[in-house]
Amino acid sequence: MEYFKRKKHLENIVFRLIDRERYGCKKPATQLYTIRRFYQNVFPNFTVINVEKPPCFIRKFTPDGKYAIAFSADQSSLEVYSYQGPAAAADLLQKIANSDKLEETIYEEIKRNIFARFFKLKHSINITTNEQLNRECSLFTDDGRYVIVGSASYIPEEIRPHFYEIYTNNEAVTPTLRSPLEEYTLHLVDLHMGKLCDVRKFKVDKIFLSHNQGLYLYKDTLAVLSVQHQLIHIFQILDGMFVDVRKIGRFCYEDDLYLYNLVYPSERAFKDVCINSLKHRLLTFLYRRASNKSSQTGDPTELRKFYHYFDNFCSLKMWKMQLLDDNHLLIKYASEEVVTLKQTDPNSSEPQFFVVYNMLESRVIAVYENSSSELVELLENFNDYFRNACLHNSNIQS
Template identity: 35%
Template structure:
């Protein structure tokens, strides 16, 4: 939490892949018997409140199914196709604000039931013209601000797949207050890509309480990041595939970007195939990762070496690394993993 008063943690039981689709559940989506979000007071570790989802599916990997913005928390129930909006109160309580799913307002069910015949005619017309949209489910969501959500829709197969990039998807801007879809794009739309290229920072919803999050380098605010993006675009074999690949990152995952100044591309140059501000696993080598000054004298400023100090005993084993940088202090953690269930190597890095 940005106030440094609370911490939000999630626990879950194992997945059940062949669970029956009952009670309105989407067929083909796994089930988890119990998913619990715990609100802790960091000062003493006391659990102040919890939110439990039973026989549901929330993708907790890299915060895919959860997004935190100031005191608002969005949780996507993939199995029951509902976006739960909660508020974290100063008292240490998790309070339900609204649920966006089959109904968007509290009186929607009453309204639809009282206009059943008229709604049925409209539904038939909608299905006739928009058959491709009928089977879409909610994949992912993020806050754009306190009133708008960016929601990604796609097929059931894409929603539970490890690699959803190959599946067609759509992105919508949704106004929670008016329950309106403000705009709707396919994930290969040039118009959406132009917005992403020119206003990338607007897709990173930053808290009003964390000023340092405003200094993350992107192609919208950093000339070196923009040149890097254009280089990737020039090398792409297909413009359509490039656009689809770039837009695959939307909606952004919560806390997926590190605000550490060491990732400021105006200050340092580094191999982004090995390390970057984005939180994800990357290929790892036995050679240190170099951070070189962007300006004269362009000297090597420091190095980070994940893995054992003496290097790996098996140079042929495939290794991946992930990094966690402190937002403002010269401190970082690296975790190097190898295949075949070998122990992970955790290193603490700090500037002398």
């Protein structure tokens, strides 16, 4: 048996710097990997753990690295700390430079003071009083000036929303105990000025704020997925404001609702007997694909499959989404049981679909099943495009 030796990468920092200067990133979408490789050559000789800090939840740095944001202990305010640089605690660490055994009193002094050396409180911004900020929800604009945070509050049982507030259209899902309805607010905060600039409220809704699952920011375009009402809200961040661009779901173009109301001025959206615009475009794409395959092969099997699973396609609901660029959305569809968390195992054998949608042309470009080998190949070769890992502002250096 013939064995192939795995190529050994250079580990010397000098050779790595020369290699980066000559070739840069040798493969597409590997910029972050190339940068992170240098951390293998940097290791600490002293570590401080259990550092004393103010009563808050430290979350993340801004893209430019100048500020760190934190949520107050009661999760009603946003705290902005300015980073003082890597040498801010040099005088504290001088005591350990030539010491083989560190005294407990010196170590306790370092733990007590080191946070204040690195981070200075610049702003404490009061965001909300009747809602609670989600600590896992924060999106920065590329220039690092604005941050979007989300808050939510439960709807009390004694204040039951009206039926038509829950079911605003014929695609709205049925709430479950595991996925209760809430009221949400998105806040746009100016980190430089230390003030709240704009808000957007979503009443009687279900938006997954944790880990930014229901939000996606690409450059200055913000997409928000309302799972309850099966709508995608598109905003533009302009001069510290949320500017409404469009809503995608029941209708796809901005003037569709106006034209519809001219014909049916008093019709309730929940009573619509027609398929909503976005779902109609998905079904049209699937039908044409099946029809073309059947015509090319002379075998009607693909078309029969489409008709056989037509009801399943109609029952699909939007579960997740992300922006691929300014004009394209990647939308994940699944069954209502999965979307409303009624089914405990979302990765079950039930089919799930990934849809690439062009917002400007209102057209479905591609549809992939979750078992598609073509989708796996795209994810492997263009992984950073799906994760939106790179900053889009060329003035900011990684």
